[in-house]
Amino acid sequence: MQRHLWIHAVWIPCVTVLFAFQEGSLPGGVQSFSIWGPDTMPYFWIHTAWITGVTFLFGFQGFPVRSVDMQRATDNITIRQGDTAIIRCYVDDKVSKVAWLNRSNIIFAGQDKWSLDPRVDLVTKGQLEYSLRIQKVDVYDEGSYTCSIQTKQQPKTSQVYLIVQVPANIYKVSEDITVNEGSNVTLSCLATGRPDPMITWRLLNPSAEPLDGEEYLDIIGIMRNQAGRYECKASNDVATPDVKYVNVVVNYPPTIKKTQSSETPVGRMGTLQCEAVAIPTPEFEWYRDEKRLSNTQGINIQILGTTTVLMIANVTEEDYGNYTCVASNRLGTQSASLFLYRPGSGRDISGSACVSHSLWLLLASFACLFFKC
Numbered sequence: 062m063q064r065h066l067w068i069h070a071v072w073i074p075c076v077t078v079l080f081a082f083q084e085g086s087l088p089g090g091v092q093s094f095s096i097w098g099p100d101t102m103p104y105f106w107i108h109t110a111w112i113t114g115v116t117f118l119f120g121f122q123g124f125p126v127r128s129v130d131m132q133r134a135t136d137n138i139t140i141r142q143g144d145t146a147i148i149r150c151y152v153d154d155k156v157s158k159v160a161w162l163n164r165s166n167i168i169f170a171g172q173d174k175w176s177l178d179p180r181v182d183l184v185t186k187g188q189l190e191y192s193l194r195i196q197k198v199d200v201y202d203e204g205s206y207t208c209s210i211q212t213k214q215q216p217k218t219s220q221v222y223l224i225v226q227v228p229a230n231i232y233k234v235s236e237d238i239t240v241n242e243g244s245n246v247t248l249s250c251l252a253t254g255r256p257d258p259m260i261t262w263r264l265l266n267p268s269a270e271p272l273d274g275e276e277y278l279d280i281i282g283i284m285r286n287q288a289g290r291y292e293c294k295a296s297n298d299v300a301t302p303d304v305k306y307v308n309v310v311v312n313y314p315p316t317i318k319k320t321q322s323s324e325t326p327v328g329r330m331g332t333l334q335c336e337a338v339a340i341p342t343p344e345f346e347w348y349r350d351e352k353r354l355s356n357t358q359g360i361n362i363q364i365l366g367t368t369t370v371l372m373i374a375n376v377t378e379e380d381y382g383n384y385t386c387v388a389s390n391r392l393g394t395q396s397a398s399l400f401l402y403r404p405g406s407g408r409d410i411s412g413s414a415c416v417s418h419s420l421w422l423l424l425a426s427f428a429c430l431f432f433k434c
């Protein structure tokens with residue numbers, strides 16, 4: 062037992078130094094390489110030192126000559142964070158001494174566990190398998206793992222690079238915002254993941270074309286047609302992409318889009334109509350010359366979203382003339398003139414656009430309810 066400890070005392074620093082050299086010599090982490098391949102000539106002297114040292118030690122200990130049969134693969138192993146990694150190493154029953162190393166640490170020397178990490182254990186099958194199992198793999202487990210197999214003649218190593226992947230996760234995204242038209246807006250979407258996730262933006266309008274932005278989406282002088290639901294997607298092909306949304310409301314002052322004047326004979330119901338677009342939704346007022354109109358005897362003002370209708374139940378001679386529709390919100394005001402014409406005055410009663418039939422029917426039915434016709 063004492064001799065056993067002494068061997069470790071020499072072997073560990075020796076191996077430590079060698080692996081430190083290897084790591085330092087290969088940029089981007091140690092990758093697959095064969096210690097016997099022609100591509101490893103620069104490391105030849107390291108191996109020479111290694112072999113000499115280890116051979117000396119094991120020779121000293123007096124192990125018999127044994128053959129080695131281990132997995133040749135020196136590939137990357139890709140594993141998702143939280144999963145269990147099994148890094149395989151196969152030996153045959155003639156092997157003298159085996160060890161698992163992680164970077165510059167010894168994890169297992171034979172069956173002796175050196176690592177203090179409770180997630181780490183060995184998977185053995187008789188004497189033929191000497192695999193390393195790491196449960197609940199985390200990002201700091203990423204790196205090279207070496208199964209070191211010793212014989213008197215030829216120590217060999219099997220090296221695997223463990224790549225730990227983490228699904229994309231958006232941890233911070235802009236809050237929903239309301240801005241005025243013309244403002245500069247920056248939306249942010251910050252995500253973690255391994256490999257680094259790619260972040261893409263779309264405005265979920267019918268075309269939903271990808272927008273030019275990554276973590277930050279800059280919108281210079283935002284227009285009303287750029288309002289809506291923005292989708293931020295973080296993807297790294299590890300799992301389904303993470304998606305978050307930002308609602309952007311763009312305020313703008315009213316614009317009167319449609320007006321409808323009326324040509325109504327005395328005794329009939331006259332209807333004037335006015336439609337405005339605005340965010341926030343506009344408020345409407347009606348004026349007869351300078352006088353504000355309200356729901357009084359014979360006059361009814363209806364507001365249906367962005368449209369307002371002025372109904373005069375029983376048109377008289379005095380009602381003919383100029384009316385004004387005023388649409389306003391906190392960003393501005395716009396007004397338009399409409400006319401109630403005497404029939405035969407030959408005026409074009411249409412405003413800037415026509416009223417759709419369905420809307421017209423809806424308004425007519427409202428009027429009917431109001432005037433109990």
Ligand SMILES: *[C@@H]1O[C@H](CO)[C@@H](O)[C@H](O)[C@H]1NC(C)=O
Pocket residue numbers: 092093135136137222224
């Ligand atoms: C291992 O992964 C690295 C990137 O981490 C890559 O450059 C290399 O080609 C991979 N090697 C193999 C054998 O897949």
Ligand SMILES: *[C@@H]1O[C@H](CO)[C@@H](O)[C@H](O)[C@H]1NC(C)=O
Pocket residue numbers: 163164165166168176178181195201202
């Ligand atoms: C590998 O080594 C690092 C330190 O270099 C350590 O933090 C990590 O837990 C080790 N992994 C295993 C599986 O032992």
Ligand SMILES: *[C@@H]1O[C@H](CO)[C@@H](O)[C@H](O)[C@H]1NC(C)=O
Pocket residue numbers: 243244245281282
């Ligand atoms: C918006 O950004 C543009 C270009 O960066 C700049 O010229 C403009 O002054 C900015 N407008 C506001 C309101 O900050």
Ligand SMILES: *[C@@H]1O[C@H](CO)[C@@H](O)[C@H](O)[C@H]1NC(C)=O
Pocket residue numbers: 328375377
């Ligand atoms: C309309 O007004 C005139 C005059 O004020 C009145 O004679 C008539 O009865 C009214 N018609 C209706 C339907 O109220």
Ligand SMILES: *[C@@H]1O[C@H](CO)[C@@H](O)[C@H](O)[C@H]1NC(C)=O
Pocket residue numbers: 350351383384385398
């Ligand atoms: C109608 O009234 C508005 C507001 O009083 C006025 O600005 C406009 O000139 C008038 N239009 C006509 C044709 O009289």
